[in-house]
Amino acid sequence: xxxxxxxxxxxxxxxxxxxxxxxxxxxxxxxxxxxxxxxxxxxxxxxxxxxxxxxxxxxxxxxxxxxxxxxxxxxxxxxxxxxxxxxxxxxxxxxxxxxxxxxxxxxxxxxxxxxxxxxxxxxxxxxxxxxxxxxxxxxxxxxxxxxxxxxxxxxxxxxxxxxxxxxxxxxxxxxxxxxxxxxxxxxxxxxxxxxxxxxxxxxxxxxxxxxxxxxxxxxxxxxxxxxxxxxxxxxxxxxxxxxxxxxxxxxxxxxxxxxxxxxxxxxxxxxxxxxxxxxxxxxxxxxxxxxxxxxxx
Amino acid sequence: xxxxxxxxxxxxxxxxxxxxxxxxxxxxxxxxxxxxxxxxxxxxxxxxxxxxxxxxxxxxxxxxxxxxxxxxxxxxxxxxxxxxxxxxxxxxxxxxxxxxxxxxxxxxxxxxxxxxxxxxxxxxxxxxxxxxxxxxxxxxxxxxxxxxxxxxxxxxxxxxxxxxxxxxxxxxxxxxxxxxxxxxxxxxxxxxxxxxxxxxxxxxxxxxxxxxxxxxxxxxxx
Numbered sequence: 001x002x003x004x005x006x007x008x009x010x011x012x013x014x015x016x017x018x019x020x021x022x023x024x025x026x027x028x029x030x031x032x033x034x035x036x037x038x039x040x041x042x043x044x045x046x047x048x049x050x051x052x053x054x055x056x057x058x059x060x061x062x063x064x065x066x067x068x069x070x071x072x073x074x075x076x077x078x079x080x081x082x083x084x085x086x087x088x089x090x091x092x093x094x095x096x097x098x099x100x101x102x103x104x105x106x107x108x109x110x111x112x113x114x115x116x117x118x119x120x121x122x123x124x125x126x127x128x129x130x131x132x133x134x135x136x137x138x139x140x141x142x143x144x145x146x147x148x149x150x151x152x153x154x155x156x157x158x159x160x161x162x163x164x165x166x167x168x169x170x171x172x173x174x175x176x177x178x179x180x181x182x183x184x185x186x187x188x189x190x191x192x193x194x195x196x197x198x199x200x201x202x203x204x205x206x207x208x209x210x211x212x213x214x215x216x217x218x219x220x221x222x223x224x225x226x227x228x229x230x231x232x233x234x235x236x237x238x239x240x241x242x243x244x245x246x247x248x249x250x251x252x253x254x255x256x257x258x259x260x261x262x263x264x265x266x267x268x269x270x271x272x273x274x275x276x277x278x279x280x281x282x283x284x285x286x287x288x289x290x291x292x293x294x295x296x297x
Numbered sequence: 298x299x300x301x302x303x304x305x306x307x308x309x310x311x312x313x314x315x316x317x318x319x320x321x322x323x324x325x326x327x328x329x330x331x332x333x334x335x336x337x338x339x340x341x342x343x344x345x346x347x348x349x350x351x352x353x354x355x356x357x358x359x360x361x362x363x364x365x366x367x368x369x370x371x372x373x374x375x376x377x378x379x380x381x382x383x384x385x386x387x388x389x390x391x392x393x394x395x396x397x398x399x400x401x402x403x404x405x406x407x408x409x410x411x412x413x414x415x416x417x418x419x420x421x422x423x424x425x426x427x428x429x430x431x432x433x434x435x436x437x438x439x440x441x442x443x444x445x446x447x448x449x450x451x452x453x454x455x456x457x458x459x460x461x462x463x464x465x466x467x468x469x470x471x472x473x474x475x476x477x478x479x480x481x482x483x484x485x486x487x488x489x490x491x492x493x494x495x496x497x498x499x500x501x502x503x504x505x506x507x508x509x510x511x512x513x514x515x516x517x518x519x
Contacts, residue, residue, distance in 0.1 A: 021462070031462050032409025032436060075411045113414060115374055178366030186414075188369025211488070242461050244494040249461050277461065 001141055004060065004102055004168050005204050008232040008271045013291055016104065016236065016274030017053035017061045018284045024049065024064070034076035036068045039088040046089070050096035056284045060272065061097055062144055065089035065135065066108035069127040071119055075111075082127075083134040090138025104170060105140035107131055107157055108147050113187075114156075121156060128160035132167060142168040145203070146236075147210050149174060149185040151194065155201035162202030170234055170272075171198045172207040177216055183223065191220055195227035207234030210276040213241060213253060214261040218268050225269030232271040237261075239278030251278030255286035262290035302342070302351040305333040305383070309355025309425070312375025314382050320375060330379040334386045344390035345397070348427055352383055356425030360508030370418065373507070377421035384424065398429040400518050403445045404455035405433035406487075407470065410463035415487060419455060422507035428514060439470040446478040453514060456500075458487040468498040475499070482517055484510055 008014060024035055027045040038046050046064045053061045067073065068089060070082040078085065086105070093103045110127060112119040132143055143161050148154035154171055161167050173194055175183040184190055191208065198206055206228055208220040217237035224233045239251035239258060258279065265273055273291070275283050307313075308330040311321050315331035328336075330352075337347050359376040362368045390396040402423060406416045413435045420430045431449065433441060446452055454474060458464035467485055474481050484502040485495055495503035504510040 025462065030409075031466065032411075111412060111414070113370070113374070115371055116414075116417075180366060182366070184366065184369060186370050188371065241491075242489055244491070244497045248465065249489075 001100060001102070003204075004104070004142055004170070004272075005232055007059065011059075013266055013270070013294070014059040014272045015057065015284065015288050015291065016234065016272050017056070017058050018275035018279030018281065019277050020049050020062070020064055021277070022280060023052065034067065034073070034078060036065055036073065036085045036089065037076065037078060037081075039064055039085050039092060040081065043088065043092060047092050047096060050093045052281045053284065054096040054098075054101070056281050057288060058097070058101070058274075058284065060102040060104040060142070060274075061093050063089040063093045063103065063105040063135070063140065065131070066106045066146070069107070069110055069131045071110040071112060071124070071127045072108070082130055086131050086134035087138035090135045090140040094139030102142050103140040104142040104144045105135040105138075105167075107135070107143050107145045107161070109149065109153055113150060114152050121152075124153060124156050125160050128157040129164045132161035132165045136165040136167050140167060142170060145169065145171040147172065147174045149189070150187045151189050151197055154194075154198055158198060158201040158203050168205075169203045170205040170207065171203040172209040172234060172236065174210040175208055175220055176211050183216070183220055191223035192227045195224065195231075199228060199231065205232040205234055205272065207236070207272070209234075209236035210238055213237050213239065214258055214265075218261060218264045221265055221270040222268040233269055234272035234274070235265060235270045236274040236276040237279075238276045239283060242278065253278070253283075255282040258283045259286035259290040262287055263294060266291075266294055299350070301333060301337050301340070302347065302354075305330060305337065305347070305351035306355035306358070308333060309352055309376055309379050309383070310358045312372065312379050314375075314379045329382070331382040331386070334383040338386065344387050344395050347383070348387060348396055352380055352425065353427050356380055356422060357508070357511075360422050360425070360511060364506045364508045370414075373418060373422070377418075377425060380421070380425040399427045399515065401429040401431065401449050401452040402455050402514060403431045403433065403442065403449060403452050404457070405437035405442065406435040406457045406459075407463050407466040408436055408438050409466055410458050410460055411435045412457075412459035415459065416457040419457065419486065419507045419510055422511055423455075423514065426511040426515065428511070439466075439473045442470050443473050443477050446474060446481055451480070453482040453484065453517065455510060456483070456485045458490065461489045464489050464494065467500065471498050471500050482514075484513060486510060
């Protein structure tokens with residue numbers, strides 16, 4: 001299979017997938033239940049989610065393994081299942097997309113901060129190593145170290161994947177916008193400060209995901225593009241900020257409004273477009289449609 | 298004495314735990330919060346003055362900077378570490394009644410949600426602001442909140458959620474608390490939470506950051 005970085009060079013802008021959570025919730029995932037457990041116990045439901053994105057024509061799809069490191073799984077009493085959960089998660093997505101498209105397997109944060117001292121750097125490295133190795137064994141060709149807030153944790157995860165697998169590595173962090181209009185992660189990392197360390201740790205693609213909607217994500221794409229010339233940039237915006245409505249929550253961005261940002265994303269230098277919370281196949285299809293109307297770069 | 302307490306406030310704000318601590322680099326080798334608190338106690342400064350004029354001032358400065366995005370989580374964590382090294386020494390005086398908390402707050406992350414970093418930061422800032430914090434940790438059921446509030450009459454309640462899927466669980470807790478401990482002041486927070494959501498579920502306050510929660514709580518007992 002081609003490397004993602006080569007495909008970006010040849011094809012221009014690639015299409016990734018959107019959120020998975022709402023699928024699983026619709027299938028009966030309970031609040032507080034471990035979504036990754038479903039790889040083992042509700043394989044068909046997870047496969048259906050993966051297929052819905054494969055059917056959109058995504059160039060890359062992710063996996064249901066966001067919280068699949070053993071530190072996070074331990075909170076559900078599932079640490080000893082870490083390898084099986086990740087291997088199966090990757091295999092499910094591989095089954096959905098077939099051999100020629102990318103399985104960009106999700107590796108989320110541990111939920112622990114290194115500087116709080118409850119988890120050591122070595123423990124974190126080992127948890128990410130175990131996860132990355134299992135994802136590769138399950139058929140992933142890339143991993144998405146995603147939604148990171150702490151630069152050190154991001155770099156530990158990247159190094160663990162880089163030193164123990166042949167996976168291509170995408171790293172995204174999640175930023176919010178401060179009152180001064182500047183973007184920072186919870187730990188104070190700016191897009192400018194993110195680029196050099198994660199590339200040095202071994203990431204092949206950098207990006208931003210979650211927290212913010214498409215308008216802010218365009219600005220983040222621009223900042224990352226400037227900070228890392230020549231490196232592919234991936235963005236996965238939320239469908240805006242959720243609003244409380246009768247009977248639950250609603251995300252304001254429709255597939256159409258989300259897709260209206262596609263020209264701005266391409267202009268800002270984004271190379272891989274997808275979605276995060278509140279996005280589904282309809283958003284991804286609308287983005288695909290908008291991309292098809294863009295002149296090839 | 299005021300010089301010593303001003304210095305102590307700086308150590309809290311800068312996260313200078315003790316003399317041996319290498320952080321922050323520009324204060325290396327100097328006395329930290331631990332030593333200065335001891336010196337203040339040894340020279341007869343009232344524990345309540347150490348708290349009010351040293352620790353709370355330092356935590357307030359860093360808390361407000363955090364609210365303004367001038368500093369971030371690592372800075373707040375270091376300040377909280379310095380704070381707790383001082384609080385350990387003040388603990389006996391709280392127990393004997395020579396120093397008093399401003400009030401008690403019961404906090405926790407709601408049922409179904411295992412995220413504790415944000416809630417922990419709030420707990421640290423509230424403690425640093427002179428509040429007695431009863432932290433029920435994560436995945437806290439409505440009954441548990443209610444039971445704890447009944448054991449601590451007059452305590453406020455703080456709830457946190459990181460997920461859009463779990464923040465809705467705040468609503469049930471608010472309902473039960475309104476029935477079973479109706480005088481309780483309730484404040485909520487967490488990434489997806491908004492003031493609009495607060496109004497919808499009938500909590501008393503929302504804060505986007507720890508210092509905002511502290512300022513609101515202080516206003517309730519002022």
